[in-house]
Amino acid sequence: MARDPRALLWDAKASGEAIERFLAGKAFDDYLADEVLRAAVERQFEILGEALSQLDKQAPDVVSSLPGAAKAIAFRNVLIHGYARVDDAIVWQAAAGPLPELLRAIRARLAEKDGEG
Known part of the structure; x- marks a missing residue:
């Protein structure tokens, strides 16, 4: 049974916010x-990418409207399947760069859905 697309957005949001909490006040060192x-x-990046991957199967229009979602899905695949060659600098850069913009878009999408009742 497919999950509710809204629940998948919430999962992605929760994982992204966990990453932000975990890294708050931290330096790369x-x-x-x-x-x-x-x-x-x-x-958390794995969960975020998996939630977006599942959402893409159910609501590709939603995923295509989220900046960086396709990269988050691809990044999940690298983390899962290429775990032996994960570059810590790339993970750090993903958290600092694309993640905040993706989270803003997810929050906006959820707020938009909340307003629809």
Whole structure:
């Protein structure tokens, strides 16, 4: 049974917000020095990308309207299937660069849906 597309958006939002919380006040050197932090951030990126991947199967128009969603899905695939060659700098850059914009778009989409009743 397919999940409600709105629930998938909420999952993506929750994972993105977890990444932001985990990295708040941290510098790249802090990230490199903390194996648990790196694992937690990578896991949340995996969940974020999987939620968007599932959403893309059900509502591709929604995913195509989210900036960076396709890259988040591709990034999830790299983390899952290419785990042996994950570059910590790329994970850090993804959290600092595309993630905030993607989260803004997801929040806006959810707020838009809330307004529809």
